[in-house]
Amino acid sequence: MPPTELHNAQRQSTTFMYLYALAVSGGAVAYMPFLTILLPLRVTVLAPDTILATLAVAAFAGAFSASISNIAFGWASDVTRQRRGWILAGLIFSTALLLVMPYVAGSSLLIVMIVLWQFALNMMLAPLAAWAGDCIPDAQKGMLGGLLALAPALGALAGAIVTLDFFAVFPQRELLVACLVILMVGPVLLFGRPLPMPCLMERKGNEAGTSETVEPQAHPVARMWLARLLVQIAEASLFAFLLLWFRSLDPQFGENDAAGIFALVLGMAVFLSLAVGYWSDRENRPILPLIWSAGAAAVGLLMMALADGLLFAILGYVAFGIASSIFLALHSSQTLRVLPRPQRRGRDLGIFNLTNTVPSLIMPWLTLLLVPKYGFDALFLLLAALAIIACLLLLTMPRGRQAGLRA
Known part of the structure; x- marks a missing residue:
């Protein structure tokens, strides 16, 4: 059987x-409601006079803990050659710590608990990400x-x-989050x-029984x-x-309006990501959708920079939001294609995870630096430039068999 047919089989x-997708979604459920809603509510109760400072320290310490622990546990799951056990242990410990959060008595102790919870x-998250690389072939990425x-x-x-009125009187909404996570990750x-898929554990460059080695520059990992x-x-x-930006254009713009736009973007991004992902598998063009979506994100940001009214501003954000969501979703899977050492896949994905935590420290x-002096337009122009650079990095990336990518 020719190599291409074998690959497709x-x-x-x-x-x-x-x-697996349900479990990854469970990972998002584990941190998004808590960090964006429940944690600020706890801080409001524990430290009403220093809310912003406490949240800032918690965010910084949590991001640092997440960065280090993701690399560490990804590496540990590589060394032990065991993903499922680490995922289960992480699920148990993180759930237990989440359930303890309502009983924390001080802001300093809360920050310590955030660090341990992120750890x-x-x-759970690091070996879960690497598990896909072990068993989902390139033809389905x-x-x-x-x-x-x-x-x-x-x-x-x-x-x-968790913000529904029905649950608003429930004193331990962390329990609801924990139950959702267990129901999603457990299956x-x-x-x-x-x-x-033993072929996925072969080092890049050794396909088809060859013994050639791959030069580091042949792999587009850095790009x-x-x-x-x-x-x-x-x-x-x-x-x-x-x-804040929407309200600078229209003071009547409310939280519900923003929530509706977020829901629209996320919902459309799911269906479009599935369609684009299916197309990239069928045509064997893994990187082209990333180039398109990075370029579309830049266009959306430029529209936002030029917007002088709410409607054009919303259209610009919708374009950016959908394009960036497609980019990030497909990038997560196609990254598995280019990592050169399957035996260190978990560790390497932990290094890639820094791209998720470092922005929260930079942003x-x-x-x-920009908005108070130059306004939001300057920020959007800078972000558009970053998206254009991302597009160019991928557009000029090495192609070919050694890089694991179609030219």
Whole structure:
């Protein structure tokens, strides 16, 4: 059988892929409602006079803990050659720590608990991310990326659920979040039986029984890492300050209006990511959608910079939001294609995870430097430039068999 036909014949079961996508979405549910809603509410009660300072310290310490622990537990799951056990342990410990949060008595202790919780949460998230690389072949990575777009959408939906009036009087909404996470992550641990894919554990450059080695520059890992970082900086900047910008254009713009736009963007991104991912698998063009979506994100940001009215501003954000969501979802799956050492896949994905945590450390200072003096337009122009650079990095990336990419 020719190598191409062999590659296409090695397909993972869709049942496992659906269970895996549900588990990844459970990971998003584990942190999005807590960090964006429940934690600020706890801080308001514990430290009403220092809310912003406490949240800033908690965010910084949590991001640092997440960065280190994601690399550490990814590496640990590589060394032990065991993903499922680490995922289960992380699920148990992070759930236990989350349930303790309502009983924390002081802001300093709360920050310590956030650090420990992030540590335990990444014990689950790091090996979960690497597991896909072990058992989902390149021919299905576009579909995987589309399914991964469900994670932020379901994370946002969970946040909406815990804020419903029905649960507003419930003193321990962390319990609701914990139950959702268990119900979403548990099925893949109990029923996930992926077909073995030994070919995915072969080092890049040794396909088809060859013994050639791959030169470091042949792998586009650095370009993929930097491109994601640039788009993540843009996405993180807008997530934090979008409502303020909309209100600068129209003071009547409310929180419900912003929530509706977020829901529209996330919902459309799921369906479009699935469609684009399916197309990239069928045409064997894994990187082209990333180039398109990075370029479209830049166009959306330019529209926002030029907007002088609310309607054009909303259209610009919708274009950016959908394009960046597609980029981040498909990038997560296609990154697995280019990592050169499967035996260190978890560790390497932990390094890629820095692109998710570093922007939260960069974004506040970037915004405070530009917006007060030059306005939001300058911020959007800078973010558009970052998205254009990401597009060019991918457009000029090495192609070919050694890089694991189609020219």
